[in-house]
Amino acid sequence: MMRRRRTFAVGLVGILAVLGGTAYHLSGSSADAPVGAPTTQARAVPAAESPAATPPPSSPPAPAPAPTPVVEGKGLGTFTTVPANGPVAGKGSHLRKYKVEVEDGIGIDAATAAQQVQGILADKRSWTTDGKNSFQLVASGSYDFTVRIASPETVDKICATAGLDTGGEVNCNVDRQVMVNIKRWNTGSPKFSGPIEDYRALIINHEVGHRIGHNHEGCAGPGKPAPAMMQQIYGLDGCVSNAWPYTDTGKYISGPAKP
Incomplete structure (x- = not known):
């Protein structure tokens, strides 16, 4: 005992x-x-x-911050149009006015999204450098196209009206609508190395590129920047991720034509 x-x-x-x-x-x-x-x-x-004093035990390391949650709401099928008008970006003779709309229920702030889209289309590396097109954000009146950020289900439904199968994953340009899948807007693509802001620029530049008459292009060679009109989500074929149709010096980033 x-x-x-x-x-x-x-x-x-x-x-x-x-x-x-x-x-x-x-x-x-x-x-x-x-x-x-x-x-x-x-x-x-x-x-x-x-x-007799002894140092206190060292504190355990602080836990890593939790990743930002990805909001992918179901979507209500209705859209909020951003009530904002912006200046004309570019000097091209063909002024393309556009609206920005966000599907209700997907957790995206419409005003912030419109600022991002406007900044992309006004960037000197975007389509304004072609000397033909200029862009202006409008809230109402006549317009050339609408950038619509929506849930995968809504994107699939609208893109299907033109016979396009987006499979809940990708974006499309149909009729007068540039349809942006919220999944791609929030998470980018595993094939694309770069910040999410750059991938958002690629989405807008690629789909607006279709809108103004550009078709798909492929990689011009290993190590070269991928054209904005390349479907980079499916692979880079040796090219380097790139979000913009033009370089800082105004050179068009091209590649071989693709169907």
């Missing part, structure tokens, strides 16, 4: 010791020497004054 050793704890309650003008709370036991624990405003005790 194991004999239990009894330990008597001795507590000093309400006793305040003043050491060198600094207040300390004291606690102790029959087995340990008292250890001074400074209050919030107290000075630290030098090691020589507190030989």
